[in-house]
Amino acid sequence: MKTPILLSRIEHIVCKLNFDWIRLAIILLLLSTFSVTTFAQNKLWDKAFGGSDNDQLSSMHLTSDGGYILGGTSRSPASGDKSEGNKGGDAGDSDYWVIKLKADGTKAWDKTLGGTGGENLTSVQQTNDGGYILIGQSESNKSGDKTEDNKGEEYTTDFWIVKLNANGTKAWDKTIGGNNYDVFPSIQQTLDGGYILGGGSYSGKSGDKSEVSKGGPDYWVVKIDAAGHKEWDNTLGGSEEDLLTSLQQTLDGGYILGGRSTSGKSGDKTDDSRDTSQSEWNKGDYWIVKIDGKGNKIWDKTFGGNRGDFLTSLQQTSDGGYILGGSSRSDISGDKTEGNKGIRDYTDYWVVKVNTDGTKAWDKTLGGNHIDVLASVQQTREGGYILGGSSRSNMGRDKSEDPRGDVTYENRYDYWVVKLQADGTEQWDKTLGGDYSDRLAVLQQTPDGNYMLGGTSEYNISGDKTEAKGGEDYWVVKVQESGKKRQTITFNPILYKTLSDSPFSLSAKSSSGLPVSFSILSGPATIKDNTVTLTGLGTVSIKASQAGNNIYNAAFEVSQVFLVEAATPFAKLWDKTFGGSFRDELSAMVATADGGYLLGGFSSSGISGDKTEATNGIWLVKINAHGAKEWNKTFGSVFIEGLSAMITTADGGYLLGGTSDSEKDYWIGKFDAMGNKVWEKAYGGKDEDDLTALIATPDAGYLLGGYSRSGKGGDKSEDSRFCDGEGCSIDYWVIKIDGNGNKIWDKTLGGNAPDFLRALITTADGGYLLGGWSGSPVSGDKSQDSRGDADYWIVKIDTDGKKVWDKTFGGNNLDELKALVTTADGGYLLGGIPNPGLVGIRAKLVGMEMGMK
Template sequence: MHSHVPTQRFRYPENVYQSRADSRHFAGSFPTQFRRFLLISISLLLLCVASLVAQPAVEWDKIVGRGLYLATPTSDGGLIAGVSNESDYFIIKFNASGVKEWEKTYFGNKSDQLSAIIQTSDGGYLLGGNSNSNIGNDKSQDAYWDEGSDFWIVKVTANGTKQWDKTFGGTGNDVLTAMKQAPDGGFIIGGSSNSGISDVKSEGSKGEYNDYWVIKISSSGARQWDRTIGGTKSDDLYSIDLTNSGGYILGGTSYSNISGDKTVDSKGNSDYWIVQLSANGSKQWDRTIGGISYDNFLSVQRTTDGGFILGGFSQSPAGADKSENLIGVIDFWIVKVNSDGIKQWDRTLGGKEWELLRSVIQTSDGGFIIAGNSESFKSGSKTMSRKGKSDYWIVKIGSDGKKLWDQSFGAGAGSTSTMFGAFPAYDGGYWLCGNTDGYDAANDKADSGSGTWFVKLLAESNTRKLSFSPKSLEFTNTGNITTPPQIVNLTANTGTPMVSLKKSFSAWLNLPASSLGSLSFKVDPSGIFPGNFKAVVNATAPGYARALMTVNLRVNDVTTPPTLEPIGNKELLAGQTLSFTATATAALGQTKKFSLVNAPAGAAIDSVTGFFKWIVPQDAGVYPITIRVSSNTSPVLFDEETIAVKVNIPIDNTAIRINAGGSGYTTPDGRYFEADRYYGGIDRASFIKDVDILNTTDDEIYKSGRCSDNFNYAIPVRNGTMKVTLHFAEIFWGVYPNRDGKPGQRVFSVNAEGVNKLANYDIIARAGGPLRAVKESFEVQVIDGYLNLEFLSSRDKPRVSAIEVEFLSPLTEITLWPVADAYVRYGANAGTNYGKESLKVKASSSADLDRTSYIKFSLNDLVEIKTAKIRLFGSNSEGNVRVRIGVIGVDNDDWTEMGINGNNAPTGVTATLGSLEAVGNIKHFEVDITEFAKAQLEKDKILTLQLKDISTRNNIVWFRSREASRDAPKLILMANRAVSSAARMESEVAINEVSEPETQSSVIYPNPVRSRFTLQISNQHRENIALEIINEAGRAYPVKTADALHAGTKAEVNIAELALDKGMYLLKVQSSAKSEVLKLMVTE
């Protein structure tokens, strides 16, 4: 049994229910004279056999006002369309050119929702929908039930004058969705109902949900008979047409199994369900057609062979009656059946996203036009990429269901265009009708404004067209200077039609008189603020494909100076290099220039990129530097900032000693501890006199100490590896009266360079009592010229008596240049090598346009890496769109600069290391890749990076390659130089504590993994070990384990709950003593 839960799986866009229901009556609802007219047009089209597969061109498009959502063609070649206007029926009649002829509103005293329109044989119209209104205004009958809704139909004349109205309903909800004129001049109307028997409804509900409910009425609206048709679950009627035998074919969506009128079980969650009735309403047969998931019916139309074409949308894969697999999220699904409802063929159409079908019409050649909405880029059956978030999409298929062509029509980027139907036009072309929220003219939309959007297509065989040459014009205004008028030629490929020129909203563009030939266009930028403006000129002629021309106007800013982004003061050590990139925004039409004012010797800034570099002098002091950005065209327009560069002298001794909280002191063995300095936080010290400190001959340094709630030190040192020794003694607890000297009275932690070195440290417990000296030593690496120590309270105030810093080995900044770099292309360009060009990156909907770059570095001369970052120089070369470029580590170095192309580019395990955002301005970019560089150094000492657009913005981002004389890609490393064995042994002897032997990193096995693995934890870790898995996008997943983790042990790790996709991940192992990152490959 299948539950009735359609709204849980089909996430319809706004108004999709109305659009879905309302487009049932578009096909096959024309009066007899219009059918004859259409057949004449069809016979003419058959003469142009060679052009039948040509795609129709756009004749014109128009925004026609408020958001209509249903329509039907009229016998005069026009269209009548409608909407529920604030709970009323509202209709508009358009002529064949899309010009409004008249509009009318019909309403009761409550809510009235229009859902169907058909033209009647007398040239008038029948409107149908749902109402809960009582007698009043245009409604002549009370509602059957105040809390439900009824069918309400209104008959009007050819000019919209009301003739009569009728209400039909029961004691529940009755929702009209379809109408058709019967052969006897009456009407068959239908929809869905859950009402019981009433004076109008002759049969009760077949189940607890909706049934099909159809009513046959006379030409004056008198009820003749009704039928309730359904199973025990929900059955929703959406479409009605006539059969060759004079009966009726009903089509809808069913969730029912065998029950009531349903003779076949459901094939999936929901199916197409068609039912044939005789002329007097007797059921003749029913057919259930579906896949194994959700299939929602939309339309049934009788075909020229006496069979029927069924249309809707589907979420089903191949299976049951569905012969083709699902392409995207939701696809069009078309089914052709014979006159007995037996399936002949089916066709699935769609891209990788959502496609919602709106109408199906048969064409003169026996094929079909399928129309609806598409959210897909170029993919699957879709040969054109989307232009907005959602576009109109039409597909032509042959009589055998094979696709012949498809076309997409959309407004500007980010717009939503939703079609409610495609209809045959008087000339053999098509009307495309729907709504768009895109206001500006863009892509296929040449008219300004949002609302209902009509697109008129020519017949497929019509090759007449207009053309502009050139197709675009560029005008620029700078101050009092404006581009003079420009000449354009408008031509027709045949004949001399009467043309009409129209422009999108643009008061600054002056249109010439409409004509073929040479036309002069000029602009008037008076009173316009600086900016970029665009107008679309639309040339149309009856029976010709339109011509579009874009006119761009740029009004440059000549009064606003550039804006320099704040830089801020800098502080560094003598002899170090200060470098940064100044950034600024320039007003429209200006180019910016960077410069220095009163710059110190050796300081320089790139005038274009803003890259500043200065090797600071050996003298301490504060150096003011002014960075200026000015307009190249008007140097008097500038912005500047004066920064203060503070230069400190690094302590060049092999050791730095500080008497914390005290004054300078020399120990008996000659070591000098300078007076307390370099501290921060709460300034508080403590002292004691006339006591002896045990375990030391240096009593004086332990009698004073820095002691406050939280404090820190920032000690200037050379970059490198330091040995830090902290001196402690407890001089308060256990010394003064009523101050217990037991352990636990003073507990604190010490961090060095952000890494915990002493956790929950207890001086009394460690020294064996108060007034006893104790020392703790550890190594730490400094990369920014300052040793940072933090003392953090747990119980009472942290305390330190003295600090010793001994220099062990230096850190050296190393710059590596690539050994190879190149970009590759795909599609038709996949076999071409671009190894000697600048690096380029692009992602779009077309493989032919996409580009990806690769960079390779050799790490052969390195022993150890502390930090690593990639530095690139480039920009988005196609505009000011922000393009996010992923820097991706590739675990495959098997490529060469002159051999790589799109077909053989390295594949394998990849991991996103970071990203950068490229906009229009040229600049330097830096991304940290430390962990990946360390892993590659341990593996094969070759490092490959991939640069890839991870935002799909359809813009080219370029970077200078290694062939450039400057600003080539660089790998900037901080590396630890090796220390001699004698020096290392000497430093180890000085450490009081016995260190554990150095071990290897933690190990994962097996690797790759599925749902669980074993982790051998390195004994370099200490307390508080935690695990975290990080995916390529940087998302972190905390990992829980059954037991607490301990250094040197094995842990069983279960990741099944995380439901990770297969691919490369990083496992971060973090403890109080160490942080490491391991590669983790997850397989299915």
């Protein structure tokens, strides 16, 4: 068995993220308001170091001679920049690989260290005597450069510490561990010349570990003297998983520890978990622990939101407090004051400033539309902060540049660096990368006020990468600090226009206060200053820009697109905007008996604007016939992922439906006429089930519909129509319930490929018509062959859920049914989207007769 290279704490987090492609939808945004920026950070130089195989950098530090020491893990033989071969004698084994650089980035020397098993280096630092201290994890017994056997069972890992002299020769090494896995260690030289080291431990009381396990993995801290002899150790944890990822000696001679915890209030943990997601994979909070110089706990603090937060870096700040950095999936909740910036379940950078006593001063969320994983945070000389990590996001939100590489490459990441002012305000950001995956592990401010970035890069010379050596290389980049300030443009959306609206004025402003300029990009219009004159019908695109000056960088250009239409006999009566300070998404609306309307969706805003409750969750807004708000209610639940359907009920209330969080079950909630919750229910099988539609039934009950991956189990009485060794396909799944939410029956319908239900209607004979789209050929319940990639598929069932007939309609591409209605002649009208890869939407209508058999 070989120990895999641990890519870094970044990869440890990212590799656990599991995303459902089904939820990635094409969203056409014709009207939008957004702010983006530019900057002027220049790359000074970059260097790649590697052999012929994979080499992954995890640590980098400035050295006293103005150079740098790099450390990581290598599988390469002697080749390229690597002067020594693999110590394990097997190409699958990994070793420590350390490189000393001069100030200009050229190599001074390199050193490979390892035993016959696998070693993964996690940290390297220069020591007071001019040498270097290395730490990582090792599964090797006494062999090669390793002078002690593994302390645990075969293939488990211990902390392996190596002291090097200034020229890279080995001075001594030390193995520290228990009887199980001891992982992700960090190390720092202490004021007395010794070292403090810590990581996560699965070991019980055994070997060098003097205390029993507290739960899952625990924080394990070990103090050694200058020669590597243990002075003391301490185990800290709660009843679940606690994984230490960063530690530092503090100004008072004690230590601050930080990492990820899934534990509630238990053991050494005095706060409950903030995470309410019930996820088996991506749970966790930041957990910091302050201990004294002997390892005794002084205090601990938990910081987190509702969906998983992973601390990777911490540092004591000049005011005696602490800056914490990591990655977050959480919305506004718990200690998190800003919502997730991307698609739900994607991570953002999350930075928390903590006072000396561990209380929170402020927090900041930064991200784009995809995955952003923070690896390192440091305070800068002027009191601000520099953040570095890896990003898959496009330009937008807090990210001012598009990815460097091939956007179709599945594992694509770029280095993403963000500079904050002392109060957490974003100052600038920088994206650096090549064609493939570039994962930043560490960054530091250099003596000249610039920044050194280090991480791992894949493959070829491209983008910002001027060198390449093998499969994966160490990649270091020096970036110049910018002296200019960041500015943004906010360009108000332009609603559709008619020729009678011409001329009209544009409204946009820059955060700097500098004047914004406008120009026509395309379309039947002219512009003078901020006044637009329309010259015909069609689509108009207008650009807003601000060129900057000696204080501010140029702002990124922002465009708005609008349609000039012919005048119609319809006149707009009114329009209304409802929202808070963050993201509020409307997904359902119903007319009410009093002539008004109920609006429903999901809100990430706190108390602000039209929102009177701080809860993050489903947001209901009741308006009257003229659009005036009467009341609003926010319903937050650990169960709800989003709202997908809403109907009025016979008692004047409402039934809401959606999909539950983490467990992915159907969720419904019954609310009274004033928006107060009466009851809620969840229905599901053992896998993922997504509710997309619901209707009231003639017997005062309800029919729920959606699609399911689940086999038989839970509330699901039938197996999926097709399963193999990799799991089950997706089927239509309908559930009949009574007026109180009790299940009466359920029915699974599908073929041997994915089938997605999108709409339900009742039929005149007391049955139901189900509609959606299917990729299945003739199989299971599907009686007609596929016409293309996917087709409209409708299924008629009777009042007890038994299938009466089914029909398939489609062309030679992808056709997605979205809506069903009954027509006056007793037939049905089907509507949806053909080939959604095309820009725009057009209706596809299929008329049907009621008597179809």
